[in-house]
Amino acid sequence: MQEIIRRLLAELGENPAREGLIDTPKRVEKALKFLTSGYTADIDAVLNNALFTVDYNEMVIVKDIDFYSLCEHHLLPFFGRCHIAYIPQGRVIGLSKIPRIVEIFARRLQIQERMTSEIGETIKRAIDPLGVAVVLEATHLCMAMRGVEKQNSFAITSAMLGGFQNDARTRMEFLELIRRPDLQPRASQCHSTPPASSA
Numbered sequence: 001m002q003e004i005i006r007r008l009l010a011e012l013g014e015n016p017a018r019e020g021l022i023d024t025p026k027r028v029e030k031a032l033k034f035l036t037s038g039y040t041a042d043i044d045a046v047l048n049n050a051l052f053t054v055d056y057n058e059m060v061i062v063k064d065i066d067f068y069s070l071c072e073h074h075l076l077p078f079f080g081r082c083h084i085a086y087i088p089q090g091r092v093i094g095l096s097k098i099p100r101i102v103e104i105f106a107r108r109l110q111i112q113e114r115m116t117s118e119i120g121e122t123i124k125r126a127i128d129p130l131g132v133a134v135v136l137e138a139t140h141l142c143m144a145m146r147g148v149e150k151q152n153s154f155a156i157t158s159a160m161l162g163g164f165q166n167d168a169r170t171r172m173e174f175l176e177l178i179r180r181p182d183l184q185p186r187a188s189q190c191h192s193t194p195p196a197s198s199a
């Protein structure tokens with residue numbers, strides 16, 4: 001990988017041998033491997049020992065999960081927050097594992113829409129809940145930095161499965177809860193746009 005990055009630097013008109021760039025190929029390789037480490041992560045191993053049988057069937061919400069990913073079209077970052085809810089059907093996922101699931105799908109070359117549905121499907125497969133909802137809010141540097149469609153560099157995607165798809169009240173309850181300012185210690189103006197009702 002380092003040789004390719006050295007060639008890329010030369011193609012960009014740089015001198016890969018100058019002091020500031022001499023170790024760049026090594027650093028870029030290390031960074032890219034880390035940022036795409038989700039390909040080799042084993043979701044089943046992550047969830048192993050973290051699935052519990054419980055008598056609880058109310059909505060579980062984990063909100064404001066920060067994530068950083070790379071858009072597969074430009075290899076530039078998109079990043080933001082993920083909100084997840086599910087309604088258990090006898091089984092729950094250890095709360096700390098929810099951000100881990102997000103991280104595994106974020107650390108790949110992604111598009112926001114696919115990442116949203118992959119997270120939802122993974123939770124569905126793991127515990128077969130009555131419903132799963134995933135909302136991703138992200139800024140895309142490929143749009144923001146290149147100055148194209150700047151007004152759209154912030155995107156919201158959602159995946160609504162099961163009860164969140166079939167029952168408008170359940171869906172509204174979730175959307176209301178993730179937008180409540182008092183539950184949003186790090187609220188930003190970005191939250192003023194309501195997420196799409198289904199994906």
Ligand SMILES: [Zn+2]
Pocket residue numbers: 071072073074075076140142143
């Ligand atoms: Zn892009």
